[in-house]
Amino acid sequence: MASWLFATVWSPYAVGIGIGLLGCLTLLVSSKPIGCSTAFSRMAGMIEKFFRGVRMGNKLYYQEVKLEVDWQWMFVAGITVGAFISALLSSDFHWQWIPAQWSAAFGDDRLIRIITALCGGVLLGLGARWADGCTSGHGISGTMQLAVSSWISAICFFIGGIAGAWILFHWIV
Amino acid sequence: MKKSATAERLQGLFFGVIFGFLLQKGGATKYDVIIGQLLLYDFTVVKIMLSAVITGMIGIHWLRRQGWITFTPKAGSWGKNLLGGLIFGVGFALLGYCPGTIAGAVGNGSLDALIGGLPGILLGSALLAAVYPKLKTGILKKGDFGAMTLPQLLNMSEWAVILPLAAFLIFILCWIEAAGL
Numbered sequence: 134m135a136s137w138l139f140a141t142v143w144s145p146y147a148v149g150i151g152i153g154l155l156g157c158l159t160l161l162v163s164s165k166p167i168g169c170s171t172a173f174s175r176m177a178g179m180i181e182k183f184f185r186g187v188r189m190g191n192k193l194y195y196q197e198v199k200l201e202v203d204w205q206w207m208f209v210a211g212i213t214v215g216a217f218i219s220a221l222l223s224s225d226f227h228w229q230w231i232p233a234q235w236s237a238a239f240g241d242d243r244l245i246r247i248i249t250a251l252c253g254g255v256l257l258g259l260g261a262r263w264a265d266g267c268t269s270g271h272g273i274s275g276t277m278q279l280a281v282s283s284w285i286s287a288i289c290f291f292i293g294g295i296a297g298a299w300i301l302f303h304w305i306v
Numbered sequence: 307m308k309k310s311a312t313a314e315r316l317q318g319l320f321f322g323v324i325f326g327f328l329l330q331k332g333g334a335t336k337y338d339v340i341i342g343q344l345l346l347y348d349f350t351v352v353k354i355m356l357s358a359v360i361t362g363m364i365g366i367h368w369l370r371r372q373g374w375i376t377f378t379p380k381a382g383s384w385g386k387n388l389l390g391g392l393i394f395g396v397g398f399a400l401l402g403y404c405p406g407t408i409a410g411a412v413g414n415g416s417l418d419a420l421i422g423g424l425p426g427i428l429l430g431s432a433l434l435a436a437v438y439p440k441l442k443t444g445i446l447k448k449g450d451f452g453a454m455t456l457p458q459l460l461n462m463s464e465w466a467v468i469l470p471l472a473a474f475l476i477f478i479l480c481w482i483e484a485a486g487l
Contacts, residue, residue, distance in 0.1 A: 206315075207319040278377045
């Protein structure tokens with residue numbers, strides 16, 4: 134049988150070529166580039182609307198980014214499903230609070246990890262919407278299309294990320 | 307022909323499942339792999355991204371030449387992409403996942419992604435929506451260059467950009483392999 138389906142890790146090049154071909158397919162079949170972060174804006178808006186209703190007002194941002202479950206929203210939901218299937222097939226699924234590298238540097242306090250992840254998430258969400266794209270929308274789809282905005286963004290994601298990780302792991306610890 | 311919303315959603319779900327499957331097989335749904343990339347001792351993420359970009363760049367330009375697809379390059383500006391990119395990067399380092407891989411990390415069982423990162427990204431997205439009217443005409447317009455592409459910027463034909471760029475990215479990958487990273 135197809136033992137490669139059950140392997141825990143594939144060659145990063147096989148995965149990358151697969152993602153590149155997927156990026157061609159989504160444009161060809163759905164006329165959509167691979168992207169993720171707009172879905173989080175829609176979700177955030179939907180949650181805000183659920184709790185605040187009309188008091189939320191008519192925000193300019195949500196006139197441009199409609200509050201609906203669209204192609205990309207389902208795409209992001211699909212990522213969770215696909216990763217779950219892949220992890221199950223290779224017995225690589227496990228509940229985990231603290232990743233090993235975090236634990237080695239900062240210890241096993243769950244609260245510290247969760248608060249850091251929350252703060253990181255806020256900056257990530259803010260930055261992704263500020264730049265109008267994330268590691269997939271800019272980093273993969275936009276760079277493939279040779280968009281200047283995407284090359285600048287993708288390079289800055291990694292400059293910020295490398296500098297941030299360096300400070301976190303070498304200065305703070 | 308306009309596709310029905312349901313068909314569109316099902317396609318999104320289907321492609322998302324494949325993307326999530328690939329990300330998990332690549333290890334990109336794991337904090338340790340992503341932070342290893344940012345700390346520059348594990349180059350898995352760069353290997354995945356660059357091989358995706360090389361494949362996709364050649365593929366989609368070929369498809370466009372056949373007249374089968376159109377492109378959607380995003381408009382940009384220095385204020386938007388440089389600043390937004392750096393803010394994103396710092397968040398990337400603190401969280402250890404990005405908006406796509408965090409969805410995969412949840413599927414992989416990572417509770418720091420589910421309980422910490424996910425609400426954080428939603429909060430950050432809501433925050434941007436709240437301040438957007440002020441930013442839109444201010445910082446996001448600073449150094450505006452529109453929906454420009456590299457061939458337009460360099461005033462070259464697209465394949466004159468694609469082929470040397472692909473060669474350069476392959477060179478970087480070979481260099482990474484040769485360095486044993």
